[in-house]
Amino acid sequence: MPELPEVETVRRGLAPHLEGRRIAALIVRQPRLRWPVPRTLTSRLRGQRVQKLERRAKYLLLYVEGGAALWHLGMSGSLRVLAGDAPPGKHDHVDLLLDDGKRIRFTDPRRFGALLWAGAHPHRHKLLAKLGPEPLGEDFDGAVLHAGLSGRRIAVKPAIMDSHLVVGVGNIYASEALHRAGLRPGRRAGSLSRPACDRLATAIREVLAAAIVSGGTTLRDFVDGDGQPGYFAHALQVYGRAGQLCLRCGGTIRLSRHGQRASYHCPGCQR
DNA sequence: CCCAAGACCTGGCGGC
DNA sequence: TGCCGCCAGGTCTTGG
Numbered sequence: 001m002p003e004l005p006e007v008e009t010v011r012r013g014l015a016p017h018l019e020g021r022r023i024a025a026l027i028v029r030q031p032r033l034r035w036p037v038p039r040t041l042t043s044r045l046r047g048q049r050v051q052k053l054e055r056r057a058k059y060l061l062l063y064v065e066g067g068a069a070l071w072h073l074g075m076s077g078s079l080r081v082l083a084g085d086a087p088p089g090k091h092d093h094v095d096l097l098l099d100d101g102k103r104i105r106f107t108d109p110r111r112f113g114a115l116l117w118a119g120a121h122p123h124r125h126k127l128l129a130k131l132g133p134e135p136l137g138e139d140f141d142g143a144v145l146h147a148g149l150s151g152r153r154i155a156v157k158p159a160i161m162d163s164h165l166v167v168g169v170g171n172i173y174a175s176e177a178l179h180r181a182g183l184r185p186g187r188r189a190g191s192l193s194r195p196a197c198d199r200l201a202t203a204i205r206e207v208l209a210a211a212i213v214s215g216g217t218t219l220r221d222f223v224d225g226d227g228q229p230g231y232f233a234h235a236l237q238v239y240g241r242a243g244q245l246c247l248r249c250g251g252t253i254r255l256s257r258h259g260q261r262a263s264y265h266c267p268g269c270q271r
Numbered sequence: 272c273c274c275a276a277g278a279c280c281t282g283g284c285g286g287c
Numbered sequence: 288t289g290c291c292g293c294c295a296g297g298t299c300t301t302g303g
Contacts, residue, residue, distance in 0.1 A: 002296070003296060003297090032280095034279070034297090034298085034299085072297085072298090073297090074279095074297060074298090075295070075296060075297050075298095076281075076282090076296085076297095108280095109280080109281050110280045110282080110295090110297095111279080112279065112281095112297060113297095153273080158275095161297095163298075170297070171296060239296095259275070260275095262295090
């Protein structure tokens with residue numbers, strides 16, 4: 001479900017509710033997520049004041065005194081703010097209760113999400129230590145992309161989805177960014193010229209930034225209220241549009257597959 | 272090191 | 288209706 005823009009929007013929606021508040025309790029109804037939720041997490045968080053809610057890649061980092069908890073939404077996870085008591089549904093695995101009576105509820109039907117303790121130096125945690133640069137940060141550009149892709153024989157699409165190269169490019173935005181850059185998803189990663197990498201890096205940044213802007217309106221309603229999540233609210237140019245016309249050149253969007261994942265591209269304007 | 276495939280889960284959909 | 292196979296926005300782990 002959540003790609004980087006969604007996770008960032010959730011962070012922005014949640015942070016004002018969390019930061020500065022004290023955690024009254026952590027209720028874990030279903031500890032069996034991607035990895036078991038540590039039994040000790042409850043006592044680590046209870047009574048602690050939330051210092052900050054940060055995002056790294058698609059992970060949320062909940063900082064308290066002594067360290068940070070690491071929260072990942074997986075493929076089907078969501079977090080939302082509830083005002084008070086509300087009977088949990090089948091997939092409402094975790095509640096974080098705050099001292100003002102609010103309840104942060106984690107729902108995740110597929111249980112690919114994770115909730116872990118990352119310690120006093122969370123960025124050194126195994127899951128974060130080897131991640132590539134943030135796509136919207138200063139450490140990511142065409143040069144980094146070019147260096148990371150050179151010599152690689154795999155298709156460029158799965159290559160840019162590898163979080164060791166750059167984080168936060170999920171299946172939807174990989175297709176969208178390649179379309180924006182005019183590159184076929186099946187192109188050998190190592191065949192991209194430096195200018196092509198410049199275009200692709202820029203496209204990745206623009207696509208993600210635009211999704212954060214548009215996601216901010218739809219997803220915030222979801223986090224705070226009872227609207228529907230706005231994952232498809234963005235103006236997608238190719239993703240999910242097989243057989244339809246390309247909005248740029250009028251070609252017909254094609255569905256292909258790289259690895260096990262669906263890719264969409266326009267043969268007319270992507271080389 | 273590189274790459275492809277498998278693994279973890281549930282739910283929704285189309286087809287018979 | 289019911290069952291079956293396939294698909295889904297992630298990403299770590301394994302095996303060649």
